[in-house]
Amino acid sequence: MTRNDEFSEYVAARWPRLVRAAVLLGCSPAEAEDVVQAALMRCLVHWRKVERADDRDAYVHRVLVNTFASSRRRHWTREHATAHMPETPSLDHTVAIDTADAVLRSLDRLNRDQRTAVVLRYYAHLSEQQMAAVLGVATGTVKSRLSRALKVLAEDPHLAELRGTP
Structure with missing residues (x-):
């Protein structure tokens, strides 16, 4: 299998995630x-180099996090041109849209380090050790970032609505 074939398989399997x-x-x-x-x-x-990494997914997530951080420092991220307007969702999808909106609003309340930690832990399902490697910090730092982030999220009114609590 060639390098391009291996890469293509990896991308096909991981792209949506x-x-x-x-x-x-x-x-x-x-x-x-x-x-x-x-x-x-x-x-x-x-x-x-990616293939030789102890954890290929953690390595790629680190590159993704760094690329994201770099993109935020550039001016071109402030405008988003589009060829057409997105479709208006039907009423059947409003619950999913409301849920996604509440989650994104809640994530917006976190600082960049906390948000990155939450995404890597609870979406990418990386272990604390993998996260420490991705972020280049100690495992204890990962734990404290997650702890602080979860405290902010627990008190978030947008998520309280989803849980059905006042």
Whole structure:
């Protein structure tokens, strides 16, 4: 199997999950695809290095987080051109839209480090050790970021509505 074949298989299997992780980090869906594509381009260039990593998924998530952080420092992320307007959702999808909106509003209340920790732990399902490797911090730092983030989320009024509590 060639390098390109291995990479293509990896991307095919992980693309939706990586795009969703980028959305949860704070990207719009279109921007998420761009950020993931840029991250994967970096991975392709250094694919042998990615293959030798102890945990390939953790390595790719680290590249994704770094690419996302870099994209936020650029001015082009402030405008999003589109060829057409998105469809108006039907009434059947309002509950899912309300839930997604509440979750994204809640994630917006977290600082960047806390939000990244929550996405890597609860969406990407990385262990605390994997997260520490991805973020380049100690395991204790990962635990404290998650603890503080969960405290903020527990007190969030948007999520309280979803739980049905006042």
